[in-house]
Amino acid sequence: MPEILWLIIGLAVGVIAGVIVIRAINNSRQQNAQREADALIQEARKQADTLKKEAEVEAKDQALKLRQSIEAEKSERLKEARAAEERLNSRENSLDHRSDSLDAREHQLSSMQGQLDRRNRDLQDSERKLDQRRQSLDARFEEVNQRLEEVAGMTSDQAKTELLDNLRDEVTHESAAIIRDAEARTKAEADKTAREILSIAIQRVAADHTAEMTVSTIHIPSDDLKGRIIGREGRNIRSFEQLTGTNLIIDDTPECVTISCFDPVRREIGRVTMENLIADGRIHPARIEEMYKKAQRLVNQKVQEAGEQATFDTGMHDLHPELVRTLGRLRYRTSYGQNVLNHSLEVAYLAGVIASELGLDPTTAKRAGLLHDIGKAVDHEVDGSHAVIGADLARRFGEKPEIVHAIEAHHNDVEPNSVLDVIVQASDAVSAARPGARKETLDAYVKRLEKLEEIANAHKGVERTYAIQAGREVRVMVQPEVVDEAATKVLAHDIAQQIENEMQYPGQVKVVVIRESRAVDIAK
The missing domain is CATH 3.30.300.20 (K homology (KH) domain)
Incomplete structure (x- = not known):
């Protein structure tokens, strides 16, 4: 009995202890769970703060990029607006210029209309005088007829024949006098109009003239350099002349050498080559060849740029590339000291002005004027006059027949047969005849x-x-x-x-x- 009691008491104590232990374990687990939950919450808060900061930074970057994009777009639109404004201003100036030109043309047309009215009045007066003269002659004819029939005893047919012969001679003489007067007045008015048109063209196209030489003189630092240019046994000067196709003249003239050549482009290449050699200081055949190739590329580039600039200045943007390059070669061509490229540009401007004053197409006239002397770029390579050579070039590269004929006729190699031919001839004469434009020998x-x-x-x-x-x-x-x-x-x-x-x-x-x-x- 006492053992059972102790067993019961032990069981009760064990149960109580188990309950206490279980509670303690549960409390410990709850505390651990609470700490883990607090740690997770803290970690989540840190991550949330990090994500928030990253989102803010990213939003600021996007806002900055958006602002930069907006600023760039704004700047581009401002540029476009300014360009549009400049185009509008240019168009407005062009319209003002065209308006002034139209006003001048209208004034000229009104003046010409007045002249035509005066000529019509003169013709009407002449016709009235002729009618009066005819009536007077008819009356005289009747009177003479009657007198011939009464006094001379002539038949009516005989008297009529004699009277008609006398009348025919008199009318023929008076008609010839009237025709001469009309021709004289017409010629005087035509000469006056031609002088006005030429004076307008000359005033609107005023150009400076500088005489150019057909030889190139190069300054050297000292006369000692002449020996190095000649080289041992003349090998340097021979190499230079063979490569460039020019003549190098070294004489007693102090501190200079002269390059001469019939081909102006070769002469310019030789000049650039020699200047580069003098600046470099190393003069020997290999260096001469290297400098020659470099100068050749440079001069060819300048030739191309000169041709493109000439076409741009005259508004001729559809020329064949070979014509553009050939036109650029005229930059180094002279005629009586006058630069042929500048002369061609001036002739183009003059032809355009004259054609505009005559009511013709100025673009065609400017094109013919620009190309009229293009044959001079290759006249040392091809037999024939430069007008015929230029016409063949233009025909080969697709120019219109009227342009080709104007080029060929500007020195009467063929007979001029159109107004365009005469315009190019007149413009060429005006440009060449300006005081100081050309230099005589x-x-x-x-x-x-x-x-x-x-x-x-x-x-x-x-x-x-x-x-x-x-x-x-x-x-x-x-x-x-x-x-x-x-x-x-x-x-x-x-x-x-x-x-x-x-x-x-x-x-x-x-x-x-x-x-x-x-x-x-x-x-x-």
Whole structure:
């Protein structure tokens, strides 16, 4: 009995202890779970803060990129707006220019209309006078017919035949006089209109002129360098001349050498090659060949750029590339000291202005003017005149027949048969005849002065003649006992007309006739 009691008590104590232990374990587990939960919550909060900060940074980056994109787009739109504004301003200026040109054309047309009205009135007056004359002649015819029948005893048919013959002669004479007067008035008006058009073209196309030489003179630092340029036994100068195709002239002229060549592009390549060799200081055949290739590339690039610039300046954007390159070669070509590329540009501008004044297509005229001397770029390589060579080039590369014919006819190699041909001829003459545009050789200059004096001396009563101011003025001394005051004006006119008919010269030649009488006595 006591054992059972102790067993019960032990069981009760064990149960109580188990309950206590289980509670303790549960409490410990709850505390651990609470700590783990707190740690997880803390970790989640840290991650949330990190994600929040990253989101804020990313949002700021996106906002910055968006702002930069907006600023760039804003700047681009501002540029587009400015460009559009510039285009509008340019178009407005162009419209203003066209408006002024149209106003001038309208004024000119109104003036021409007034001239036509005056001519119509003159023609109507002439017709009225002719009607009156015809009526008077009819009356005279009737009167003469009656008198012939009464006095001469002639038949009506015979009298009519004689009267018609007399009348035909008289009317033919008067008609010829009227036609001569009309032709004279028409020629005077045409000359006046032509002078106005040419003066407008010359005023609108004013260009500077600089005479150019056909040889290139290169400065060297010292005369000691001439020996290095020649090289041992002349190997350097031979190599240079063989590569460049030029003649290198080394003489006693201090500190300079001269390059001469009939091909202007070769001469420019030689000049650039020599300048590079002098600057480098190393002169031997291998270095000469290296510098030559470098200069060749540079000059060819300049030729291409010159052709493209010329086409851009004149608005000719559809020229064949080979024509553009050939046109660029004219940059190094001269004619009587005048640069041929500048001359071609000036002729293009003049032809465009003249064509506009005449109501024709200025683009076609500018194209023909730009290409009229293109044959001079290759005239040393092909036989024939530069006009024919240029026409063949233009025909080969697809230019229109009227352009080809204008090129070929600008020096009368073929007969001009269109207004465009005449426009190109006139523009070429104006550009070449500007004072200072071209430079004469000494022989041609002396011959021109001698011809001026010879023409004046051939007239009766001329005592002495002096050509002054480079042939732009001729002063004629006459014998006062042979030529009186009235005859001096006639003599000046005759000499001027003869010079105009027999000579070619730039600008104008002023003829001054001087008649002087002196009375001399000596007091003894």
